[in-house]
Amino acid sequence: MIRLLILSILISLSSSFVSINAQDVPKCRTYDAIDMLLLQYPHLREQMEHNETELDEFTADYAANRAGGDDEIYLIPVVFHVIHEGGVENISDDQVYDAMRILNRDFRLENEDLADVVEEFSDLPADIKIEFKLAQRDPNGNCTNGIVRIESELTNEGGSDMKSLSIWPRDSYLNVWVCADAGGAAGYTYVPSSVNGNFGLSNDGIVLLHTYTGSIGTSSENRSRTLTHEVGHWINLRHLWGGTNQPALAENCDVDDGVADTPNSVGWTSCALSGESCGSLDNVQNYMEYSYCSKMFTQGQKVRMRASLNSNIADRFELWQEDNLAATGILEESILCFADFTSDKQSTCTGSEIAFEDLSFNEPSEWTWDFGDGTVLIGQDLSNPIHSYSEAGNYTVTLTVTDGEETITVEKDGFVSISASDFIATPFEESFENLENEVNEELKWVAQGDEGTENWKLYDNTGYSGEQCVRIRNNANLIDDEDDLISSSMDFTGANEIVISYKWAFVTKNEATDDRLRIYISNDCGNTWQQKKIHRGFTDLPTAEASNFQFVPDSQDEWSEYALIIDNEEFFGPSFKVRFNFTNYGGNNLYLDDINISSANDLSTAELSAFSSSSIFPNPSNGSATLALSLIQTIESGRISLWDSQGKMIKNIYSGSLSQGNRQFQLDHGDLSEGLYFIRIEDGQQGILKKWIISK
Ligand SMILES: [Zn+2]
Known part of the structure; x- marks a missing residue:
């Protein structure tokens, strides 16, 4: 009989795997991550087991002697580190705020779907009385909105190297990293006992896949409770079937989650509300199942979580202490302390709409935008205005934000570069010999790139032809630094072929590095781009011997030339542009000269x-x-x-x-x-x- 029962459970479970496939990735890999740590550092096992025993004893004592009288609301400062490559994984501030909203709703039992909890468990859902707030002060006491953005391809790795890019002290903040690959799962974290001590300082926190963060943007309602689940682990909850990432195994019935009011379960990946996998009705709707219909923590889980926040294992006790709440700024009213903005494009044509976005924090109530062309907009609903320019030119944009008390202004010199369609006559031959100081002084080129590092600049001491060219003094730039040289627009209406030829000089330093020069073209004045060519540091980008000294080509032999032929007729229009994009991976200086752009018709x-x-x-x-x-x-x-x-x-x-x-x-x-x-x-x-x- 028992055998038959288990068999029927396994059959029903195996059919339920269809639904996990529908979620693309496993919900959580917390215990796999801990196992990986132990593979890497086997000597930690004994220490982890010791920590776990200690925390279990502490929890039992807290439950017996303190839990009943503990009604305080614990505030936890949170920092989100969005690790991205400039793609969709660079989620919006709003998506982060939405994730925080859902986390707080679930922990304070304010979720409306509580009404759908099955009757047998209707007395158990608990208000955990823990609230999470985005930090308003960083570890140096500077104002922050609690969201850090770091551009790095380690977003695809999701492990400790990625975390080391940006991590705040775990005794002051809950660190959450949002990335493009969270160890192959929707998310993972470490339970306190596995990251106690110095080793844990660089690993503690929660890693979330961006598509499982919040309910908006790249995520969805169905995926929105991953953070609730992971925070459960982070403060010591186990899956209802125990401390593994393998639900649906019959032997899980023999493993307890350390919480008395959650019935033993084999673990569910589907929403089987009447599932009785270990002889009694399962709490399939618990956040610590994989069921995707989770809507509750139990009273017993509440005690276990709050106990871990009262324990010094992995510094959890420090987080909600008064002095830490003050240091992280979360007791203060929203602090307006930083003004900044960006836009969806900085180089476009007259008449094209540019979407500006306010990045100031925190919570301005009025915005004043001066677009530099005589247009000034002032209002209370102007965080993200749209503007278009009617005349070609480089425009300085100024934003002033106020909350009624503080007023802060940020001015960005030459922030947008506007060209008329057909601004440059063709055939266009650019040897940079006519320029006196800047690449953009004739409005034919605009240089844009990461702030604070060396960008494309006119160089008057060498060239393939003549005495001048443009260069990036990349020797001292930061890894991943990106710089663009963007042409003004050319009219290729009626062309049957566009030829772009150019010469460059570049060397790596003594170690070969995969720096990249990419050539993009646009048919809509730079609103959208297509990559047409890439020269790489490992292949054809270097033109001379590697050197650790400042590289300056000293003869024409140290240059290369390439001619790119565009025969795709979608580009034969009035708003054609070319963009030279360089990404630094640690190489030396890059020089560019003799850019010739023409169509067969011109020639x-x-x-x-x-x-x-x-x-x-x-x-x-x-x-x-x-x-x-x-x-x-x-x-x-x-x-x-x-x-x-x-x-x-x-x-x-x-x-x-x-x-x-x-x-x-x-x-x-x-x-x-x-x-x-x-x-x-x-x-x-x-x-x-x-x-x-x-x-x-
Ligand atoms: Zn989990």
């Missing part, structure tokens, strides 16, 4: 009447190539010549009569370097240009 006159067709093949070529001409009539004084992309003739290939019919000419690379060249075919009065790309 050739109309096909001559004598030609019916002409072609070069193979193209690009890495050996010799063939020029094939088909002539309708004989040209008496014809000429075929080879030109470089700067418009200089390199050599004459043929002069003389070109007779009617099909003709072929051999094109030889000789000692030409890689890059873009042109073959010009003339009849004495007019000519056409054919592009020829040499790649070796």
